Amino acid sequence: MSKNKPTLAPRKRPKQARSQQMQQDILDACIRVLRRDGIARLTTPRIAEAAGISVGSLYQYFPNKEAILYAIHSRTTEIAWIEVQRILDDRGLEARERLRLIARFYFHGETEDVARMGPAALDIDHFVGQDARHQELAQQVATRFTRFVRESLPRKARSGDVEFASRLVVTVIDGVGRNLAQQGLPADVLDEWARAVAKMLADFIGLP
Amino acid sequence: MSKNKPTLAPRKRPKQARSQQMQQDILDACIRVLRRDGIARLTTPRIAEAAGISVGSLYQYFPNKEAILYAIHSRTTEIAWIEVQRILDDRGLEARERLRLIARFYFHGETEDVARMGPAALDIDHFVGQDARHQELAQQVATRFTRFVRESLPRKARSGDVEFASRLVVTVIDGVGRNLAQQGLPADVLDEWARAVAKMLADFIGLP
Amino acid sequence: MSKNKPTLAPRKRPKQARSQQMQQDILDACIRVLRRDGIARLTTPRIAEAAGISVGSLYQYFPNKEAILYAIHSRTTEIAWIEVQRILDDRGLEARERLRLIARFYFHGETEDVARMGPAALDIDHFVGQDARHQELAQQVATRFTRFVRESLPRKARSGDVEFASRLVVTVIDGVGRNLAQQGLPADVLDEWARAVAKMLADFIGLP
């Protein structure tokens, strides 16, 4: 969409507090418009209007429309990754249980995002897609999950198997999560899916 | 993009081979433009030019831009579904083998689509999204897979379990397929994924 | 003024005849707006309106506003240079007479352009400024005038002197021409200026 890959970083940091709030307001407004009108009708004047400010002001906080979508994605993604790490780091729980909690968290999260943003959540994901920061995060995720699998598996597992197993885990949870999100299922059904998917993965990769 | 949800069906009931051919040419041209320029630069004049016709002519074959994307999706999807049905119907093969072949076909197919259309394949999927015909097909797929699972499972399986198992199969294969497509993996690696995913599913749902 | 140095060439060449005419109409409309509103109020919608077409159409003929100004400048400049060369090539006339005719043509020409465009002619000149094609033309002019001076001067003139003399001629005629253009003088006064400036230059550089 952008020709010259312009900046995606938010623009300013005026009197800090007020500015932060304004940025959040704009992101929320953007999500509202996204839900209401879909990504094809997501325009900066509409976002500004929804945020109760002028277009000009909007452009004081974000350099372009892409940057807003990007910021929404970052906000969502980074918060989620922190929580997933928290679960992975909880050695008090069995590996299988941790897997279930992650699947659960992820399925709910994706579903909530979609509930909040409509299918536009996927639009955004998709939009941000191949961006560099996202790639980097993906790498981090891969690394952390590999460690999780290695530490959880009985000793003798071959390194290649561990690698594949951890990619399988991430790929399946992510793929299923997105798929479920589109269906807008209730919480208890999502829990069931999480239990099933986690068990399936655990059995397959041989978690004790 | 379209305000009043206008028709998405191709305009002419193509009784003549010439017209059929033209439609196909336009779809191919669209895919070419999509790859070359990305979805944001996919414009009807460009598609027409790539197809070697005038915009005016293009609009004789499709009522609007969406219809073209929609047609591409249908073409791909329907061909794929036919092949998947062929595999499911092949009673000469064991259920596990059929599952593997389907996963394999789907992973390759999605990957090829992406190879042909670039990440735009996902754009299209996504674009077509919640459309009615797509829903209908999804229903068909669900039904057919449910039958497959029921017939393949040892007698006593409960109906609810069968239903869930078949949805799991479809969801996992689809989710993983899309995820892999983005990575552009080579054929042999895709085969491995297919084998692993199929085995994992078969074990979990208890295929003999 | 332009960030990414976009193309300045006119855009298309549709059915040739009609297109050519349209391009000319746009240039004329641009000149009219320039006169009426000044360069600061020269906008593409205004030009389009003055040309009796839509903005969209305007952009089918020129890729951006700059291109229009550039085209006006080229049109004016190139026609003028052809006429000046015609005069320089006319060996039937004495060198002094040729100089006078050139000054006269230039003073009038600049003035006519200015009459047509108002001081906007200078706006454009200035705008186009350091563009490459313009530089090239300037070089051509320099070379041709140097030859004229060398051929017209009595034998023994040193090469350096010839060079300086020809640059003086060009610089003075150009400088005075622009200056007079701003004043909007009547034809007979311009003739007088041409006579005076040509004589002054001829005397100074020693034309016979």
Place this chain on the structure above:
Amino acid sequence: MSKNKPTLAPRKRPKQARSQQMQQDILDACIRVLRRDGIARLTTPRIAEAAGISVGSLYQYFPNKEAILYAIHSRTTEIAWIEVQRILDDRGLEARERLRLIARFYFHGETEDVARMGPAALDIDHFVGQDARHQELAQQVATRFTRFVRESLPRKARSGDVEFASRLVVTVIDGVGRNLAQQGLPADVLDEWARAVAKMLADFIGLP
């Protein structure tokens, strides 16, 4: 740029040295921005930032953007005019010598302006263009040069001739000066040009 020809005079009658200084700082900042970003990117916020003040403050010193450009022009112009008058008034020098010094001063000055401000110097000149105060100054210049020529010429010169001669002098020096400025020539070359142009004019109008 301005719709209703608003005031161009600086806002405060700067009674305090501090205010005077601030105005100068703003003008200098404006020149810096002009050089760095070009006239198309010359914005009031940018000027304010370069001057280390807020936009609001800037508008306490100048009523609008034009006024700043205008002030720069005036400052330059008026200082130059004072120096030129000083030279004209120096009866200790021969007329020819005074002419040479003026050409020299002017050529250097214009060239330096362009060196300081980039081609934007011409932008400004041009921008200020037809403004009233500038016209007035032009009149003053004309009058003073006419006196100079009359006093320097042998008695019997006709009044019309004197008038024309003095306009020729001014026009040629100004025209050539601007032309040379664009070429960014070194000081010694400019001196040569001054000598040549002054001699040419002096010879032509018949200075002793």
Place this chain on the structure above:
DNA sequence: AATGAATGAGATTTCATTCAT
């Protein structure tokens, strides 16, 4: 049937200027 020029609503973005704090 085919063409492709014309349309113009609408998208993104900028920036001179104001005014509440």
Place this chain on the structure above:
DNA sequence: AATGAATGAAATCTCATTCAT
């Protein structure tokens, strides 16, 4: 006096679609 966030009119440019030829 100073600040700088907010404004919103206005500029540039695109593109889906139509319709005269």
